[in-house]
Amino acid sequence: MRLILLMFLLVTSAFAQNNNLQLINWFAGADIVASGDNLDQGADKENHLNDGMLVREFEFSAVSQIDQTWQGILTLAYHNELQAEEEHLEVHEAMLFSSKLLPMANVKIGKFFLGFGRLNRFHRHDWIFTEAPLVQKSFFGNEGVKDTGFEYTRLLGGALNWKLTVGLTSGGEFKHGEAHEEEGEEEHDHGGNPAPYEPTRYLRASNFIEFSTIEGIESGVSYVERRDGEGTRSSYAGLDLIYKKRVNQYIDRLVQFEVWQRTTKEMGEESFQDLGAYLYFEKGLNRHHGLGLRFDFYLPADLEEEEDHDEHGHSSIDGITPMSNYHAISLSYNYYNSEFMRTRFTLEHHNGVDVEEEEESFQRAHLQFVFNIGAHPAHVY
Amino acid sequence: MYTKLALLIFIFMSKLSASVVTTLPEFAWIVHNLNPDTKVINLLQGNEDPHFVDASPSFVFKVAKAKLLIKNGMQLEMGWLPVVTQQSGNEAVQLGGKGHCDASQNVNKVGVIANYDRSMGDVHPVGNPHYTLSLVEMKSVIKTIAKCMERVGLEYSKDKYTELLAKFDAQIANVKKLLKPIKMKKFMVYHTEFNYFLRDFDLISVGSLEEVPGVLPSAVYLAKTAKKAMDEKVSLVLASNVSPERYLNKFKDISSINYVKAQMHPLSSDDYLKHYENFINELVDNVSL
Missing domain, CATH: 3.40.50.1980 (Nitrogenase molybdenum iron protein domain)
Structure with missing residues (x-):
């Protein structure tokens, strides 16, 4: 992996030396997080995050037209997750993209973040909160699911502006988990699974209701299905919604919501379901200040007969495997330094019962700095 | 139905x-x-x-x-x-x-x-x-x-x-006539949105309320700019409909210089030339003579 980075840097340096620089949009973004919690003082000392300050993620991206039809997008990321012990590098995107191949359609081929749900479709530095909601962590990992394959998005039209996305990927990667390849080892599935039996397939149908040019709601329904190397079949059904009202330079009101239900069936076993949701409100006070409030809810499957449920990494959230209703509330203060930088302070309160039937209740705080340099592409809604 | x-x-x-x-x-x-x-x-x-x-x-x-x-x-x-x-x-x-x-x-x-x-x-x-x-x-x-x-x-x-x-040529001649009484007046702008307009009609601008374009001015800079505006005898501050009113009011409180918040673009159903004439009339009406 270090070789890839070295090659990437060499190539970028070479381009930086000549006039071709104008043909490529270079972009880099970093996410610096300082965190602390009080878990190490309670009953569950093993589960607390790494306290302190770290560069959680650093992305380096190049975007350019390849020819009259295709665009190339390459994004490399460095990670140092709060939940993980080691740092690692990985390819976030290496894809061909075309908005000119087929009318009213976009096509992606290669490695990319899969186009379902809300959070999955965005790079984490563009998220409106620091840490992934419980349902995202449990089902998809600390950031969006990425994999290698094909995705097709078609505008359908109609009074509600319908759009359909379908995708088929190898299934080689899914949950963006804690375990990553050690140097010299073969790359493995982030969810801890070997080679897949079946590709991941998904679809999302979305619509948009415009109240005015500065206010509207986009909502979508998604369905994802896969089967991992151990024969465990999982399907995910989700609903996502975003409402925004903008006042000139800032978002005055924002509501973001996702609910997901997962059905898991291991070979020769009964299927079980778990459910999770989050709801986020943000009130912009002016172009610099905003206050956010998020409610998280996660209802795991009945685990009485599933002693080894945690083995597949299905329901573990930061090392805690919830037994019954698990919820969290987060309050954040967002300072938008400029269009290209923001600072966010978040306080989280978690509450639930874990597999050892112990009441979990702890607080966590994050201070985050996110910035980008270079030509960051325009954001989708 | x-x-x-x-x-x-x-x-x-x-x-x-x-x-x-x-x-x-x-x-x-x-x-x-x-x-x-x-x-x-x-x-x-x-x-x-x-x-x-x-x-x-x-x-x-x-x-x-x-x-x-x-x-x-x-x-x-x-x-x-x-x-x-x-x-x-x-x-x-x-x-x-x-x-x-x-x-x-x-x-x-x-x-x-x-x-x-x-x-x-x-x-x-x-x-x-x-x-x-x-x-x-x-x-x-x-x-x-x-x-x-x-x-x-x-x-x-x-x-x-x-x-x-x-029609545009006629409007240019009309605006020149309308602006004649205030030709020698001095203006300030909130943001650099009026540069082309000022150039077209040789109007004098002595600066901007923003220290850095697109960044809200600090209280110190606003006070300094207000003093400069008073010294230069600025007649009016030109701002757009999206300029922050709080800062314009603060500037007005310090300097007693009025401002106009111009609608930068005609609304969907508006006639552009009519919209333009309204803007000029508003400007002329608000300039302190």
Whole structure:
């Protein structure tokens, strides 16, 4: 992996030396997080995050037209997750993209973040909160699911502006988990699974209701299905919604919501379901200040007969495997330094019962700095 | 009841499939004046800050079937229009396509910056993009739009074209007359949105309320600027409809100098020339004589 980075840097340096620089949009973004919690003082000392300050993620991206039809997008990321012990590098995107191949359609081929749900479709530095909601962590990992394959998005039209996305990927990667390849080892599935039996397939149908040019709601329904190397079949059904009202330079009101239900069936076993949701409100006070409030809810499957449920990494959230209703509330203060930088302070309160039937209740705080340099592409809604 | 509903849906759908889509309302007004039969819609309604608009999915659908897309250009819409055209999957209106029309291509640009970085604030290295408040530059925009229409096979009346240019010439002469009594007055601006207008009519501006473009001024800078404005005997501060009122009021409290918040773009249904005249009248009425 270090070789890839070295090659990437060499190539970028070479381009930086000549006039071709104008043909490529270079972009880099970093996410610096300082965190602390009080878990190490309670009953569950093993589960607390790494306290302190770290560069959680650093992305380096190049975007350019390849020819009259295709665009190339390459994004490399460095990670140092709060939940993980080691740092690692990985390819976030290496894809061909075309908005000119087929009318009213976009096509992606290669490695990319899969186009379902809300959070999955965005790079984490563009998220409106620091840490992934419980349902995202449990089902998809600390950031969006990425994999290698094909995705097709078609505008359908109609009074509600319908759009359909379908995708088929190898299934080689899914949950963006804690375990990553050690140097010299073969790359493995982030969810801890070997080679897949079946590709991941998904679809999302979305619509948009415009109240005015500065206010509207986009909502979508998604369905994802896969089967991992151990024969465990999982399907995910989700609903996502975003409402925004903008006042000139800032978002005055924002509501973001996702609910997901997962059905898991291991070979020769009964299927079980778990459910999770989050709801986020943000009130912009002016172009610099905003206050956010998020409610998280996660209802795991009945685990009485599933002693080894945690083995597949299905329901573990930061090392805690919830037994019954698990919820969290987060309050954040967002300072938008400029269009290209923001600072966010978040306080989280978690509450639930874990597999050892112990009441979990702890607080966590994050201070985050996110910035980008270079030509960051325009954001989708 | 059902017939009315069907009619409404038909009107709505026909609006979606306009031949020409423009970002700003004034460009739609020009297209309409060149050929009233052309189906044209504008994405923005005129009261937004065109720098800061979300790439609304409704824009994507409007652009998806357009033959011609007319934009302000000079990076004014760079935060949202590229993603709208890309998501539309409409090859014709994307950069390099036959139906992609940059209205600024023949504008005599001011404020081009050779060496630029983000510490200079919200500036556009390719030039100040706020040329739509310049009658002189809008004449070149009419010519550009007419050429773009020709390129994609949209007809327009040559008579109406000539008539429209003549109306602009008449309006320029009219504005010169209206501005005559305040010709020697000094102005300040909140943001650099009036540079083309000031240049057109040789009006004097002694500076900006923003220390760095696009960044809110500090209390210290505002106080310093207010003192400078009083020393220079500034008559009026020109601001746009999206300038922050709190800072303008603070400046007024310190300096006792009035401000006008001009509507930078005509609202969708407005006549551009009428809108322009209203702006001039408001300005003249508020200048302290």
